[in-house]
Amino acid sequence: VDNNQLAHRLSALVGDAHVLTDPALKASYETDFTGRFTGRSRLVVRPADTEQVAGIVGLCRAEGIPLVPQGGNTGLVGASVPTGTEIVLSLGRLTEIGPVDEAARQVTVGAGVPLAEVQRRVRPYGLAFGVDLAARDSATIGGMIATNAGGERVVRYGTTRANVAGLEAVLPDGSVLSRLTGLPKDNTGYDLTGLLVGSEGTLAVLTRARLRLVPIQPRRVTALLALPSIEQAITALTAVRALESLELAEFFLPEGLSLVMAQTGLPAPFGAEYPVYLLVECAGRQDPTEELAEVLDDADILDMAVAVQASDRHRLAAYRDRHTESINAEGIPLKLDVTLPLDEVAGFVRDLPDLLPKRVRPILFGHLAEGNLHVNLLDVASSDEDAVSETVLRRVAAAGGSISAEHGIGRAKAHYLSLSRSPAEIAAMRAVKAALDPTGILSPGTLLP
Ligand code: MLT
Numbered sequence: 001v002d003n004n005q006l007a008h009r010l011s012a013l014v015g016d017a018h019v020l021t022d023p024a025l026k027a028s029y030e031t032d033f034t035g036r037f038t039g040r041s042r043l044v045v046r047p048a049d050t051e052q053v054a055g056i057v058g059l060c061r062a063e064g065i066p067l068v069p070q071g072g073n074t075g076l077v078g079a080s081v082p083t084g085t086e087i088v089l090s091l092g093r094l095t096e097i098g099p100v101d102e103a104a105r106q107v108t109v110g111a112g113v114p115l116a117e118v119q120r121r122v123r124p125y126g127l128a129f130g131v132d133l134a135a136r137d138s139a140t141i142g143g144m145i146a147t148n149a150g151g152e153r154v155v156r157y158g159t160t161r162a163n164v165a166g167l168e169a170v171l172p173d174g175s176v177l178s179r180l181t182g183l184p185k186d187n188t189g190y191d192l193t194g195l196l197v198g199s200e201g202t203l204a205v206l207t208r209a210r211l212r213l214v215p216i217q218p219r220r221v222t223a224l225l226a227l228p229s230i231e232q233a234i235t236a237l238t239a240v241r242a243l244e245s246l247e248l249a250e251f252f253l254p255e256g257l258s259l260v261m262a263q264t265g266l267p268a269p270f271g272a273e274y275p276v277y278l279l280v281e282c283a284g285r286q287d288p289t290e291e292l293a294e295v296l297d298d299a300d301i302l303d304m305a306v307a308v309q310a311s312d313r314h315r316l317a318a319y320r321d322r323h324t325e326s327i328n329a330e331g332i333p334l335k336l337d338v339t340l341p342l343d344e345v346a347g348f349v350r351d352l353p354d355l356l357p358k359r360v361r362p363i364l365f366g367h368l369a370e371g372n373l374h375v376n377l378l379d380v381a382s383s384d385e386d387a388v389s390e391t392v393l394r395r396v397a398a399a400g401g402s403i404s405a406e407h408g409i410g411r412a413k414a415h416y417l418s419l420s421r422s423p424a425e426i427a428a429m430r431a432v433k434a435a436l437d438p439t440g441i442l443s444p445g446t447l448l449p
């Protein structure tokens, strides 16, 4: 089918207004927000519900048209950006939110609901979704599930996988899988929900999710610690991990802090610059300030800022949360997202500059509790990108780490997958892909090239 026929047939399913063929209207769906991944789509289609999604997928399957599901387009590995032959299937109109089940502490939401909207909706019940991340206003639940997003509260609540009780999804043959009862005990065969979480749009189009919720911890304290080294930051982290109230432990370095201050105009948090910064937050039913001070008593802390009021806490968190936008404002970064065993983190940070061409500016920050480092490299010549990625990722793999902590494999890391996965694992993944999507219409080129 040519594009006009395709647009016509899709319009019959979703309405004219929701099939975008004008290049100006398609543009925001064709480039990621860092500007690194950009491509063309045949068109963008915006279904309103699961039935329409099933109709679109069935049509694409019958006609052999590849498609790329897309949520808030905040992904960082190019998994939801088209490359030329695909249509973009935007889930942004699947925004229904069901009643909050207070007894089960669950809610069913459409794939297109932004994370911040879920939080707003469940807050009056004293509940929250356990996953939180800096892109909360745009990132959608479907995209977060497709990538098994991690973010800033993993130390307490786990990744998205741990917070999803069930899914509804459209398979490549147009059939609908629905497992939304959220039963906490349900041993009836393969865990299909678990399989689809983190599948990056390659196995199914996610349409609805049953989310687990956690009670809001009303009393909070946030502290920004200045430390003499990564080793001392890990010692401080080990101390605060004794607290059940620990909710967040994020690190950044002076180069990132300078960039954030220059880009945002935020004032310096301390009178001097320090080698490492660790942002920690504790939350509980009782004020956790005292227990935090107690466990940090022996830590080698050079300076510290503590905040209890929400506005002051957000001011401290901004030094960490505004890293991504500040880096983007400097140029298009080469973004690597790795995990290392904690006792390998300091050695990696020390060795990194020697692995890079001289003019490259590394900006590191991330989720220290998981050993998850966001390695953002500015000023990498495009001819050096592959070699630099491979050198750094090989160093990570040699240290027993993972080449993708939370952003996923997407297109960006697809040809490095074998650094983190064995031939037997990759063969098993290919077998699953072939079984569910035998003609390869879903997100071709992502994860398994
Ligand atoms: C974050 O931790 O802020 C996100 O993973 C985004 C990023 O890495 O830039």
Ligand code: ZN
Binding pocket: 151, 366, 367, 374, 406
């Ligand atoms: Zn992150």
